[in-house]
Amino acid sequence: MTSVPTSPGAPHHDRPTLAVVGATGAVGTVMLSILSQHADIWGEIRLIASPRSAGKKLTVRGEEVEVVALAEEAFEGVDVAMFDVPDEVAAQWAPIAAAKGTVVVDNSAAFRMDPDVPLVVPEVNPHAARVRPRGIIANPNCTTLSMIVAVGALHAEFGLRELVVSSYQAVSGAGLAGVEALRAQLKLVAGTELGTTPGDVRRAVGDDTGPFPEPIALNVVPWAGSLMDDGWSSEELKVRNESRKILDRPDLPVSVTCVRVPVITTHSLTVHARFENEVTVDRAHEILSTAPGVVLFDNPGAGEFPTPADVVGTDPTWVGRVRRSLDDPTALELFVCGDNLRKGAALNTAQIAELVAAELRGNS
Amino acid sequence: MTSVPTSPGAPHHDRPTLAVVGATGAVGTVMLSILSQHADIWGEIRLIASPRSAGKKLTVRGEEVEVVALAEEAFEGVDVAMFDVPDEVAAQWAPIAAAKGTVVVDNSAAFRMDPDVPLVVPEVNPHAARVRPRGIIANPNCTTLSMIVAVGALHAEFGLRELVVSSYQAVSGAGLAGVEALRAQLKLVAGTELGTTPGDVRRAVGDDTGPFPEPIALNVVPWAGSLMDDGWSSEELKVRNESRKILDRPDLPVSVTCVRVPVITTHSLTVHARFENEVTVDRAHEILSTAPGVVLFDNPGAGEFPTPADVVGTDPTWVGRVRRSLDDPTALELFVCGDNLRKGAALNTAQIAELVAAELRGNS
Numbered sequence A, B: 001m002t003s004v005p006t007s008p009g010a011p012h013h014d015r016p017t018l019a020v021v022g023a024t025g026a027v028g029t030v031m032l033s034i035l036s037q038h039a040d041i042w043g044e045i046r047l048i049a050s051p052r053s054a055g056k057k058l059t060v061r062g063e064e065v066e067v068v069a070l071a072e073e074a075f076e077g078v079d080v081a082m083f084d085v086p087d088e089v090a091a092q093w094a095p096i097a098a099a100k101g102t103v104v105v106d107n108s109a110a111f112r113m114d115p116d117v118p119l120v121v122p123e124v125n126p127h128a129a130r131v132r133p134r135g136i137i138a139n140p141n142c143t144t145l146s147m148i149v150a151v152g153a154l155h156a157e158f159g160l161r162e163l164v165v166s167s168y169q170a171v172s173g174a175g176l177a178g179v180e181a182l183r184a185q186l187k188l189v190a191g192t193e194l195g196t197t198p199g200d201v202r203r204a205v206g207d208d209t210g211p212f213p214e215p216i217a218l219n220v221v222p223w224a225g226s227l228m229d230d231g232w233s234s235e236e237l238k239v240r241n242e243s244r245k246i247l248d249r250p251d252l253p254v255s256v257t258c259v260r261v262p263v264i265t266t267h268s269l270t271v272h273a274r275f276e277n278e279v280t281v282d283r284a285h286e287i288l289s290t291a292p293g294v295v296l297f298d299n300p301g302a303g304e305f306p307t308p309a310d311v312v313g314t315d316p317t318w319v320g321r322v323r324r325s326l327d328d329p330t331a332l333e334l335f336v337c338g339d340n341l342r343k344g345a346a347l348n349t350a351q352i353a354e355l356v357a358a359e360l361r362g363n364s
Helices: A026-037 A087-099 A126-130 A142-158 A176-189 A200-205 A234-246 A281-290 A342-360 B026-037 B087-099 B126-130 B142-158 B176-189 B200-205 B234-246 B281-290 B342-360
Strands: A018-021 A045-049 A057-060 A063-066 A080-083 A103-106 A136-138 A160-168 A254-257 A267-275 A294-296 A317-324 A331-338 B018-021 B045-049 B057-060 B063-066 B080-083 B103-106 B136-138 B160-168 B254-257 B267-275 B294-296 B317-324 B331-338
Touching (some): A018 A087, A026 A045, A045 A063, A080 A087, A080 A342, A087 A136, A142 A160, A142 A234, A142 A267, A142 A294, A142 A331, A176 A200, A176 B176, A281 A317, A331 A342, A331 B254, B026 B342, B045 B057, B080 B087, B080 B342, B087 B103, B087 B136, B126 B342, B142 B160, B142 B267, B142 B331, B142 B342, B281 B294, B331 B342
Parallel strands (some): A018 A045, A080 A103, A103 A136, A160 A254, B018 B045, B018 B080, B080 B103, B294 B317
Antiparallel strands (some): A057 A063, A160 A267, A267 A331, A317 A331, B160 B267, B267 B331, B317 B331
């Protein structure tokens, strides 16, 4: 089958075949762990990576599976493929897989803003996954994903009118190199008196700051991604554009500042959300405490608010510090945490793949 | 002299006597260092602290000075006193000093919102320092001070209509105990694989998290201060109320979320500022590059944006990442850094004291 499958004409598969492309990376590793934890709906799970990783054996569902090299033949008989590879690799290989009839769920930025590729968060816009003219479904950026489930639940009730967002992004958002950079820098600054005179941390760390433009230990760095027009970073525009697309509000005002912080994993965000209608904290609490994929953890008097140290390794979007603006009864302030490798990447990709599998089996 | 002095009736002092109350604390130490660096306009500099520190010798202007105990007599002959002591100590002792004719410049929260006490930032509202019915001038909170010089310069030109602020606050904002807590926790997490499973950092750190409600190493904590009404923290309300008072805009909408980060010293803030009139980045750059007390450092293509590691130990407010909102031509996004112990506390207090000294000398 070389044409792109659409839902009505797709064959029914009792146990569809899944491929994981980029199985050896930081997100790929979490994908395999999630596949081992979730209900086992898949037939074969094929692991695909770059030729230099071919032959390596990885464990999924308790079994060792040998990694095969990325090639057109690797997609033979694959119903659904989850891609976590660099943008340019995805841009080349996702259409090749799709042309062989594979539904591609892609975690790169290559297709997210393509009008013929849906951008899906199962808790927010699951219906969008069914309309995929190119046979490709895109998974949002990890920063967008770390907040959008909570924001989407509030939007469904109150109707969003504006978002102002600041991020506190973990180093693993920049991959294993980001984690290694922070770990190495922490060894250099721990047990010292550094962090009190201009440039002392920089001198201790030296010129090799890893994937970050400045030292990240004992520091925060207001930069993520590449430079776009008018001083914006690519990461900031991703959060803006992807939020608009997921929420189906192409004209939503969204202002974002992305800042890297010395946390290993779990992105945090402050969200100032203005709605069409008046809001109350009580009603926001009700919505957030029943929204799928959200944990409300909001009782500061009892020391309850989410932090990355609590949230890392968990699936939901955690929300705390819910306050109504003192000046505007239509605005809420939130503090949101999400594991950027799980919900921010591997988990959401797996959830989309599971949506597609249910559709292919004809039972959704 | 027991009545409170007012400008017209105040005596002229060629070299007024200064007292530093709380000279042995984190901010007091920086005050002495600043007094040693600034033009030497003072006659005697008297160092005052709690009775348990009396007799200790500290260096200021290159000379050893013995600390005297806080007592009414300690203010005899003192023209200006800079206080950095807990709120309740300031509430008790500032009026005692003022009753002896001393102009008190107080860095606690005790008097900041008192309508009879001006709240002064010399670059923004120096005129306010002259009207002090209680003989007391308040110094703003360190978080407010870390951004208000930059925001005030833009306000003077464009007219503020709204502020949405998120903070990235250093641990020294919680005093030496905050610094010690982060240093101790860094030793426990450096060289480990912690930060990847729920609660692993918390278990390594144990129950003693110092002045913070959660571990601060490898973490961010969305809480500073004490719990106020409707879920707000005292720190968030300080930034809101103090910004309004300093800018003389009592009705300004201000939304703040305060978050602690693992940085030793220098608070950072993201600022979404909406103005009465249309703004341009070029004009904002012109204003910020000429505003007293501000350094514009904004060329991300060349890797130029402020970070705490660059800014710590310096006097100005550093501003970068200046962008105009993509949806609203009247709004700017900024990233601002200021040393919370210098401009955020000791420096601004010293600048106010110097304003008063100039007034007492009659040459302003």
